[in-house]
Amino acid sequence: DRIDAPYELAYRNNGTSSPARPHTHNALEIYLTMSDLPDVLLDDTVSSVSKGSLIIIPPHHVHQLFNQKLTIYERYVLNINSDWLYTVLGAGSGLMPYADPAFSPAILRLSPTGLTGLCSQLDHYLQLHPQPSLSAYADFFSLLSILDSRIQHGLQASSTGQRSISQSQKNINEVMAFINRHLTEPLTLESIAAEFYLNKDYLGRLFKEHTHATIGHYISVQRANLAQTMLAEGRTVTEVQELLGFSSYAYFFKFFKKMTGISPSQYRKDNTMPLSHSPSP
Amino acid sequence: DRIDAPYELAYRNNGTSSPARPHTHNALEIYLTMSDLPDVLLDDTVSSVSKGSLIIIPPHHVHQLFNQKLTIYERYVLNINSDWLYTVLGAGSGLMPYADPAFSPAILRLSPTGLTGLCSQLDHYLQLHPQPSLSAYADFFSLLSILDSRIQHGLQASSTGQRSISQSQKNINEVMAFINRHLTEPLTLESIAAEFYLNKDYLGRLFKEHTHATIGHYISVQRANLAQTMLAEGRTVTEVQELLGFSSYAYFFKFFKKMTGISPSQYRKDNTMPLSHSPSP
Numbered sequence: 255d256r257i258d259a260p261y262e263l264a265y266r267n268n269g270t271s272s273p274a275r276p277h278t279h280n281a282l283e284i285y286l287t288m289s290d291l292p293d294v295l296l297d298d299t300v301s302s303v304s305k306g307s308l309i310i311i312p313p314h315h316v317h318q319l320f321n322q323k324l325t326i327y328e329r330y331v332l333n334i335n336s337d338w339l340y341t342v343l344g345a346g347s348g349l350m351p352y353a354d355p356a357f358s359p360a361i362l363r364l365s366p367t368g369l370t371g372l373c374s375q376l377d378h379y380l381q382l383h384p385q386p387s388l389s390a391y392a393d394f395f396s397l398l399s400i401l402d403s404r405i406q407h408g409l410q411a412s413s414t415g416q417r418s419i420s421q422s423q424k425n426i427n428e429v430m431a432f433i434n435r436h437l438t439e440p441l442t443l444e445s446i447a448a449e450f451y452l453n454k455d456y457l458g459r460l461f462k463e464h465t466h467a468t469i470g471h472y473i474s475v476q477r478a479n480l481a482q483t484m485l486a487e488g489r490t491v492t493e494v495q496e497l498l499g500f501s502s503y504a505y506f507f508k509f510f511k512k513m514t515g516i517s518p519s520q521y522r523k524d525n526t527m528p529l530s531h532s533p534s535p
Numbered sequence: 536d537r538i539d540a541p542y543e544l545a546y547r548n549n550g551t552s553s554p555a556r557p558h559t560h561n562a563l564e565i566y567l568t569m570s571d572l573p574d575v576l577l578d579d580t581v582s583s584v585s586k587g588s589l590i591i592i593p594p595h596h597v598h599q600l601f602n603q604k605l606t607i608y609e610r611y612v613l614n615i616n617s618d619w620l621y622t623v624l625g626a627g628s629g630l631m632p633y634a635d636p637a638f639s640p641a642i643l644r645l646s647p648t649g650l651t652g653l654c655s656q657l658d659h660y661l662q663l664h665p666q667p668s669l670s671a672y673a674d675f676f677s678l679l680s681i682l683d684s685r686i687q688h689g690l691q692a693s694s695t696g697q698r699s700i701s702q703s704q705k706n707i708n709e710v711m712a713f714i715n716r717h718l719t720e721p722l723t724l725e726s727i728a729a730e731f732y733l734n735k736d737y738l739g740r741l742f743k744e745h746t747h748a749t750i751g752h753y754i755s756v757q758r759a760n761l762a763q764t765m766l767a768e769g770r771t772v773t774e775v776q777e778l779l780g781f782s783s784y785a786y787f788f789k790f791f792k793k794m795t796g797i798s799p800s801q802y803r804k805d806n807t808m809p810l811s812h813s814p815s816p
Contacts, residue, residue, distance in 0.1 A: 260625055341622045344541055347667055386628055388680035395673035402669050 260338040261394065265380060267328045275467040276318040276475055281333045282353045284401065285309040285319060286364075286372065288328035293320045293464045294417070296359040298430035300464045301417035303361055306369045310405060312357040314482065316475050318465060330376050332401075350402060352409075361417050362408035375400060425450075426464050429457070433473055437480050438497055443469050478513035481506075485522040494518065541619040542675065546661060548609045556748040557599040557756055562614045563634040565682065566590040566600060567645075567653065569609035574601045574745045575698070577640040579711035581745045582698035584642055587650045591686060593638040595763065597756050599746060611657050613682075631683060633690075642698050643689035656681060706731075707745050710738070714754055718761050719778055724750050759794035762787075766803040775799065 267288075276295050287307045294303045295318040296311065303309065305328075311317045313336040319329070336353055343349050351357060364372065379397055383390035419427065429446060446469060447454035461469050477498055484494045492503065495518075500506035510518045548569075557576050568588050575584045576599040577592065584590065586609075592598045594617040600610070617634055624630050632638060645653065660678055664671035700708065710727060727750065728735035742750050758779055765775045773784065776799075781787035791799045 260623070338622065341619065342541070342672070344667070349667065349669060386625070386630065388630060388676055388683050391623070392673055392676035392680055395669055395676055399669035399673055 259333075259335065261332065261334040263330070263332045263376065263379060263394075263397075265330050265376065267326065274318060275471055276316050276465055278314050278316055278475060278479060279333065280313055280337065281335050282313055282339065282350075283311040283317070283334075284332040284405075285311070286330040286369075286376070287319075288330070288373075289326060291319055291327070293423070294318070294361075295320075295465055296361075298434050299417075299419070299427050300423045300430075301361075301419045302423075303417055304363075306364050306366070308362040308364060308401075308405065308408065310352050310360045310362070312352055312355050312359065314355045314479060315359050316472070316479065317359065318467075320466060330373070350398070352405065360405075360409060362405065364404070364408075368404065372400070372404065422460055423464055426461055429461065429469070430472065433469070434476060437473070437477050438499060440499060441473055474509070474513060478510065481510055481518065482514065482521060482525070485518060486525040488526050491518045491522060540614075540616065542613065542615040544611070544613045544657065544660060544675075544678075546611050546657070548607065555599060556752055557597050557746055559595050559597055559756060559760060560614070561594055561618065562616050563594055563620065563631075564592040564598070564615075565613040565686075566592070567611040567650075567657070568600070569611070569654075570607060572600055572608070574704070575599070575642075576601070576746055577642075579715050580698075580700070580708050581704045581711075582642075582700045583704075584698055585644075587645050587647070589643040589645060589682075589686065589689065591633050591641045591643070593633055593636050593640065595636045595760060596640050597753070597760065598640065599748075601747060611654070631679070633686065641686075641690060643686065645685070645689075649685065653681070653685065703741055704745055707742055710742065710750070711753065714750070715757060718754070718758050719780060721780060722754055755790070755794060759791065762791055762799065763795065763802060763806070766799060767806040769807050772799045772803060 285308070287303060287305050287309065290305050291303045293300050294309065295316065296309070297315055297317075309319070319327075334353070336355075339350070339353050352360065375397060379393055383393060429450065432446065432449060433441060443454050443458055447457045450457070458469065461467075461472070465472065481494050481498055484497065485491070489497070491506075495503055495506040498506070500509065507517060510521070514521060516524075566589070568584055568586050568590065571586050572584045574581050575590065576597065577590070578596055578598075590600070600608075615634065617636075620631070620634050633641065656678060660671075660674055664674060710731060713727065713730060714722060724735050724739055728738045731738070739750065742748075742753070746753065762775050762779055765778065766772070770778070772787075776784055776787040779787070781790065788798060791802070795802060797805075
């Protein structure tokens, strides 16, 4: 998914009758969970996350936050377009390091006091600023500054003990880790089930239970991610097509366009660093 | 001149032993003058400006602020890169309309109380934020919000009575207006002097007295400006070269590169709006 708005802060309080499938954005996403969530997928780990947690998802990391069907799912969501943020803060500023795709997703626990304080600041912003304005930007960066100090403090304290992983989640996590190690090889539900000595229908059902998506969908999302990384590193479209085992350019083009919204060559053009030019004499 | 930093706020308090010649930036520039200035050039008008004035200079407008040699010239200067600002605020936000090159420069008078308040806020920012940080961005947008309300209020009140124009400045202003009407025609000191029934040496001296530059420099700056506008509107490099009366591409290329730092074709590429594509089916 592409997000074009600079940033969006929202409070949501609704059931998830049809949850989003695991997906990625060109955005830093920060969730403040106000409900206990049984299945939170980040990269290759599904876990349950207790309410009052900050979930930090750097751009281009697969994720899905999911509550039981027809159960209230209360959270604050902040999306920040990473191109926008990069432009605003300038190259190499070192600010908000978790806005870099090289950063891993993190789950941080807030103290009850910290949680109450943060909620009231988020509510304050949402009430004051229904429309963009210069003072909205001022308050937005003030909010970012508060969030950032919480996050940096939480990361140093490594208070990441809030994910708990059930036995069936552990199985799924092993499957996802296997998939991520073998993205450039042929992968089918059958071959993965065989690898784990599992019945393929059982595996498919278990995977769907925790992610509301098929294994095939997860593989596609991660392959599209890998393709984007390879293109940004400067590999040619043909190289990437072959490395990822696509039998034809047309098939790879169609796949990439569907997953990212743009063509592989356009993505490469937009995301590769230009070769540095020697200064003109 | 190209400005690459997002923004820069500075307090300066020094004589102008060698003033900058009339010039343009890709930046919105806002001055708060703390000294009386005898010669302030904006577009095609030189005037004196009393201290305690806000001078708003939209991107790509020729300007020069000049005090007597060896006299203290005290001012706050805020530069905001216009590409950066456009990205931050988003297209068509309507915020800070004077950041658009289509806006004319303006001089606003602050009340003594308003001046004191604004100075203390500028000083506060400068003391608190020697380095970029998220709270610096917060305070920067807060400062912009304050400045903006002052500017919008001042523009509505049309309190622009603070420029006073001497007789010799009036003569120079007529000359500049003439130049700007005839940028696509051959212009020389001789032909301009003849137009105004003036001795060319006298005209040259008078022009230099108020702008610290030659008429030739002023013509070049305005021709480069016009060339940029024409290229941004989509005219080809050859069309612009011919419209501006350059006898060869090589001569135009050299001129444009020297004035803007980049080649005409690169400028055109960076600044023309792409043709809108029909959405893919």
